[in-house]
Amino acid sequence: MEEEDRVKFLHTADWHIGKKLAGYDLLEDQKAVLKQIIEIAKNEEVDAIVIAGDIYDRSVPSEESVRLVNQTIAQINLTEKFPLLVISGNHDSKTRLATGAPWFSRSDYFLHTRLEEAFTPIVIKDTAFFLLPYFEPVDARIYFDDPDIRTIQQAMPRVLEKMKDHFLQNQRHVLVSHFFVAGSMKTDSETKLEVGGLDGINGQLLKDFDYVALGHLHGKNALNLPNARYSGSPIKYSLSEKNQEKGVWIVETAEETTFQFISVSPFRDVRELQAEFSQLLDPGFYRQQNREDYLSILLEDRQVIPNMMNQLRQIYPRILQVERINGREGNRRKSWKAQEIKRKSPIDLIHEFYRAINDESVTVHQQKWIEETMHDLMKKGGDLR
Amino acid sequence: MEEEDRVKFLHTADWHIGKKLAGYDLLEDQKAVLKQIIEIAKNEEVDAIVIAGDIYDRSVPSEESVRLVNQTIAQINLTEKFPLLVISGNHDSKTRLATGAPWFSRSDYFLHTRLEEAFTPIVIKDTAFFLLPYFEPVDARIYFDDPDIRTIQQAMPRVLEKMKDHFLQNQRHVLVSHFFVAGSMKTDSETKLEVGGLDGINGQLLKDFDYVALGHLHGKNALNLPNARYSGSPIKYSLSEKNQEKGVWIVETAEETTFQFISVSPFRDVRELQAEFSQLLDPGFYRQQNREDYLSILLEDRQVIPNMMNQLRQIYPRILQVERINGREGNRRKSWKAQEIKRKSPIDLIHEFYRAINDESVTVHQQKWIEETMHDLMKKGGDLR
Numbered sequence: 129m130e131e132e133d134r135v136k137f138l139h140t141a142d143w144h145i146g147k148k149l150a151g152y153d154l155l156e157d158q159k160a161v162l163k164q165i166i167e168i169a170k171n172e173e174v175d176a177i178v179i180a181g182d183i184y185d186r187s188v189p190s191e192e193s194v195r196l197v198n199q200t201i202a203q204i205n206l207t208e209k210f211p212l213l214v215i216s217g218n219h220d221s222k223t224r225l226a227t228g229a230p231w232f233s234r235s236d237y238f239l240h241t242r243l244e245e246a247f248t249p250i251v252i253k254d255t256a257f258f259l260l261p262y263f264e265p266v267d268a269r270i271y272f273d274d275p276d277i278r279t280i281q282q283a284m285p286r287v288l289e290k291m292k293d294h295f296l297q298n299q300r301h302v303l304v305s306h307f308f309v310a311g312s313m314k315t316d317s318e319t320k321l322e323v324g325g326l327d328g329i330n331g332q333l334l335k336d337f338d339y340v341a342l343g344h345l346h347g348k349n350a351l352n353l354p355n356a357r358y359s360g361s362p363i364k365y366s367l368s369e370k371n372q373e374k375g376v377w378i379v380e381t382a383e384e385t386t387f388q389f390i391s392v393s394p395f396r397d398v399r400e401l402q403a404e405f406s407q408l409l410d411p412g413f414y415r416q417q418n419r420e421d422y423l424s425i426l427l428e429d430r431q432v433i434p435n436m437m438n439q440l441r442q443i444y445p446r447i448l449q450v451e452r453i454n455g456r457e458g459n460r461r462k463s464w465k466a467q468e469i470k471r472k473s474p475i476d477l478i479h480e481f482y483r484a485i486n487d488e489s490v491t492v493h494q495q496k497w498i499e500e501t502m503h504d505l506m507k508k509g510g511d512l513r
Numbered sequence: 514m515e516e517e518d519r520v521k522f523l524h525t526a527d528w529h530i531g532k533k534l535a536g537y538d539l540l541e542d543q544k545a546v547l548k549q550i551i552e553i554a555k556n557e558e559v560d561a562i563v564i565a566g567d568i569y570d571r572s573v574p575s576e577e578s579v580r581l582v583n584q585t586i587a588q589i590n591l592t593e594k595f596p597l598l599v600i601s602g603n604h605d606s607k608t609r610l611a612t613g614a615p616w617f618s619r620s621d622y623f624l625h626t627r628l629e630e631a632f633t634p635i636v637i638k639d640t641a642f643f644l645l646p647y648f649e650p651v652d653a654r655i656y657f658d659d660p661d662i663r664t665i666q667q668a669m670p671r672v673l674e675k676m677k678d679h680f681l682q683n684q685r686h687v688l689v690s691h692f693f694v695a696g697s698m699k700t701d702s703e704t705k706l707e708v709g710g711l712d713g714i715n716g717q718l719l720k721d722f723d724y725v726a727l728g729h730l731h732g733k734n735a736l737n738l739p740n741a742r743y744s745g746s747p748i749k750y751s752l753s754e755k756n757q758e759k760g761v762w763i764v765e766t767a768e769e770t771t772f773q774f775i776s777v778s779p780f781r782d783v784r785e786l787q788a789e790f791s792q793l794l795d796p797g798f799y800r801q802q803n804r805e806d807y808l809s810i811l812l813e814d815r816q817v818i819p820n821m822m823n824q825l826r827q828i829y830p831r832i833l834q835v836e837r838i839n840g841r842e843g844n845r846r847k848s849w850k851a852q853e854i855k856r857k858s859p860i861d862l863i864h865e866f867y868r869a870i871n872d873e874s875v876t877v878h879q880q881k882w883i884e885e886t887m888h889d890l891m892k893k894g895g896d897l898r
Contacts, residue, residue: 188573191608198608202615223576223583228613230587231620 135253137213138169139377139387141180141306141343142361144219146193149398149422150448154363155192160395161362162200165376168390169210172378176236176252177210180343180359181217181262181306183225201237211236213250215261217306217343222261243267246287247294255300255338255381258291262306262344280307284329292336300381303334306343312350312358317365331356339385347372348389357387364398367424367448396446402426402453405433414443425450430457434488475502520638522598523554524762524772526565526691526728527746529604531578534750534783534807535833540577545780546747547585550761553775554595557763561621561637562595565728565744566602566647566691568610586622596621598635600646602691602728607646628652631672632679640685640723640766643676647691647729665692669714677721685766688719691728697735697743702750716741723770732757733774742772749783752809752833781831787811787838790818799828810835815842819873859887 145158169177183197205212214237216222222241229239238250240259249256268283269275277283284307295301308328331353334340340356346369348360362374375391401423407413408425423444430452433439440447469477478498482490490498530543554562568582590597599622601607607626614624623635625644634641653668654660662668669692680686693713716738719725725741731754733745747759760776786808792798793810808829815837818824825832854862863883867875875883 187576191572191606194612195608198612206615221576223580227579227583228616230591231613231616231622234619235616237616 133254134381135175135255135300136172136378136380137176137178137252137302138165138172138174139178139180139341139357139359139379140165140362141341141359142182142217142346142365143179143197144182144185144361144363144365145197146189147185147365149365152422152446155196157363157395159196161374161392162196164392165362166200166204166208168376168378168392169204170208172390174378175211176257177204177212178257178302178304178341179212179214180304180341181215182219182343183214183217184220186219187221187224189224205232205235205237209235211252212238213257213259213304214239215259215304215306215343216241218262220262243271243287247290249294249296249301251296251299254298255302256294256296257302257304258294260287260291260303260305281329284333288333288336295336300338300385301336302379302381303337303340305340308344309334309342309351309353309356312345313347314345314350316368317346317361318344338381339379339387341377341379348375348377355385362392363394364422367398367400370398370400370424396421398422398424398448400424400426401444402428404428405436408440409443417444419444420446422446422448424448426453427451428454430454432457432483432488436486436488474506475499478502518639519765519767520560520640520685521557521763521765522561522563522637522687523550523557523559524563524565524726524742524744524764525550525747526726526744527567527602527731527750528564528582529567529570529746529748529750530582531574532570532750537807537831539748540581542748542780544581546759546777547581549777550747551585551589551593553761553763553777554589555593557775559763560596561642562589562597563642563687563689563726564597564599565689565726566600567604567728568599568602569605571604572606572609574609590617590620590622594620596637597623598642598644598689599624600644600689600691600728601626603647605647628656628672632675634679634681634686636681636684639683640687641679641681642687642689643679645672645676645688645690666714670718673718673721680721685723685770686721687764687766688722688725690725693729694719694727694736694738694741697730698732699730699735701753702731702746703729723766724764724772726762726764733760733762740770747777748779749807752783752785755783755785755809781806783807783809783833785809785811786829787813789813790821793825794828802829804829805831807831807833809833811838812836813839815839817842817868817872821872859891860884863887 143158147154184193201212204210216225226239226241229241232239238259240246241261243261243263246258246260249258265277265279265283268287269277272286277286309331310328311331312328334353334356337355342351342356342358345358346361346365348358350358350360357377359377360372360374362376364370364372364374373391374394375389377387377389379385379387397418399421401417403413405427423446425440425447427450437450440450475498479490528543532539569578586597589595601610611624611626614626617624623644625631626646628646628648631643631645634643650662650664650668653671654662657671662671694716695713696716697713719738719741722740727736727741727743730743731746731750733743735743735745742762744762745757745759747761749755749757749759758776759779760774762772762774764770764772782803784806786802788798790812808831810825810832812835822835825835860883864875
């Protein structure tokens with residue numbers, strides 16, 4: 129096989145366009161990182177871009193999400209003219225995602241959303257790509273007309289066996305798929321998709337492929353088989369991913385397939401920030417910070433801080449959470465017994481709850497409103513004590 | 514101009530895929546009629562199919578609706594190879610509908626969803642088609658950079674003027690559009706889209722086109738200009754359309770443009786059925802009927818009929834409404850005064866309401882349930898009388 133016949137492709141997955149982080153819209157972040165992915169593909173002069181499922185975060189994505197995906201895919205395939213190999217993931221609606229698919233293959237954009245499409249390989253240079261979309265056991269049951277297929281673990285050997293019947297002589301074989309491989313490491317931002325209580329697919333089943341381009345798990349190191357990788361999501365989609373390097377794999381087929389990870393930089397990072405409250409509010413400190421990041425604040429203080437969240441948000445607009453790493457002064461509430469709570473009046477309980485959450489007491493105005501509301505609620509009887 | 518240069522096209526609109534009628538799913542009906550439209554196009558050997566907006570009934574259509582539209586459009590354009598000229602209507606989400614559009618034109622499928630796309634004509638044989646999607650005044654305000662455009666009536670002359678700048682010598686000119694033309698006749702199933710309280714576009718504005726293929730109104734006779742037609746919806750979408758002939762226009766450009774209406778047959782009709790109750794339940798009668806139709810039943814009886822709806826539905830599964838054309842025996846309820854209602858107990862009011870709606874009395878079991886529920890509701894006070 130001549131060197132110029134070898135295929136070089138970019139492997140990405142789990143874009144989850146439309147996903148929010150603690151309520152914050154990530155479309156700008158997603159747009160910025162997709163732009164970098166296109167730049168990487170151009171710099172590396174790849175022969176194709178592979179997207180291994182979960183383009184969208186929801187089966188019914190927002191209009192803004194549809195617009196971003198449509199623009200990005202058109203740029204990749206029509207403007208930059210990269211061949212594009214795409215499968216649907218468990219987050220995508222296969223029906224909605226498939227809109228336009230029969231027209232796409234004319235410009236070497238192959239979008240597979242149904243199991244039956246997985247067995248016709250797409251050949252680029254020396255490599256045959258099998259695009260296996262996410263599927264449910266029932267899809268395999270119908271496809272193989274076998275009522276005994278009840279789990280993905282039962283279905284997958286049948287699927288892969290049939291794929292091997294379509295292997296081509298003197299070609300490399302790449303599988304593009306979206307599922308959980310046994311032994312992989314998960315984070316908080318993937319949706320559980322194991323079926324039947326079993327723990328994913330045995331990696332041994334994948335051994336006949338030169339490379340398996342996986343989607344579903346969000347860390348690039350979730351799996352370490354010699355011939356298979358998760359690309360991971362190109363963005364940190366949960367705090368548990370704060371230390372993950374995000375990016376794409378550049379894969380080259382050869383006698384031995386090689387793969388190299390190329391990082392992308394977040395538009396706004398997801399990270400922890402540890403400090404005292406006074407420090408966080410000190411311009412000398414916060415001017416050194418990228419205040420636009422998505423922050424988990426690890427607060428060193430123990431005392432009650434009035435109006436804490438509002439003050440912090442003035443400076444740090446995207447706070448994911450605030451954690452008191454040294455505990456809180458006078459914080460004995462956790463040890464309350466049911467008997468103690470029963471002895472308290474509803475109004476006292478409201479006061480203590482408010483203090484616990486907001487780190488300050490109710491105002492005179494709030495106090496008046498609470499008393500009036502409780503009075504109205506209980507005027508047919510009851511005891512405010 | 515030679516005869517073989519003349520274009521012949523099929524004009525349809527307002528498919529409203531996903532629309533329901535009185536809660537009944539119409540997908541089967543829609544599927545059947547779309548099949549007929551394709552047959553007509555084949556029999557007439559048209560050069561193109563025009564769809565003048567409102568492909569879908571909702572901006573977020575169901576998966577089943579997306580599947581039907583995707584299959585139908587692929588069959589028209591890829592299997593049967595008809596050029597396809599489509600605009601978005603006020604019911605479509607232009608962003609969602611536009612998915613795949615940049616790929617479609619390679620197979621002569623032109624889908625325009627944005628105002629700025631309206632000024633580049635699509636030329637087929639002797640005719641230049643201008644595809645003007647439904648737009649809002651704000652779209653024109655931005656496009657023409659003119660803050661004074663506040664209504665469609667202000668926008669349309671500007672749009673049409675600009676189109677005429679792009680008219681081609683020695684060509685016929687067809688406008689495909691989706692709006693309300695002043696003087697047209699409406700039915701109950703269109704959504705009001707007039708803006709600014711004005712009554713649509715002056716038909717005079719359209720005079721320079723050889724034909725205007727309109728969508729929005731559901732009756733083919735809604736407008737009678739010499740050079741413009743609504744195709745109407747291919748299905749009766751409200752009872753007020755019960756006597757409308759449904760179908761498509763076959764248009765041929767020539768010295769004088771000609772257009773001919775070709776009917777489609779409903780899978781299930783929307784119609785009225787007048788009879789006495791006993792007749793409706795008589796096999797000799799109902800075996801002569803197409804019982805699967807969507808029926809407005811005009812009941813000749815005046816007396817109370819116990820369990821009427823349940824009995825009718827056993828035989829006629831798709832009843833839209835039952836109307837008593839001779840009034841109802843002892844029906845004095847409409848003359849009740851507020852004072853009389855106040856004198857009645859809640860339980861009596863429930864009984865009378867039930868009788869008015871169901872034409873029968875509550876059962877002993879229902880009576881017990883009503884009394885218990887009322888008792889629970891009013892146990893803190895009140896008076897059941």
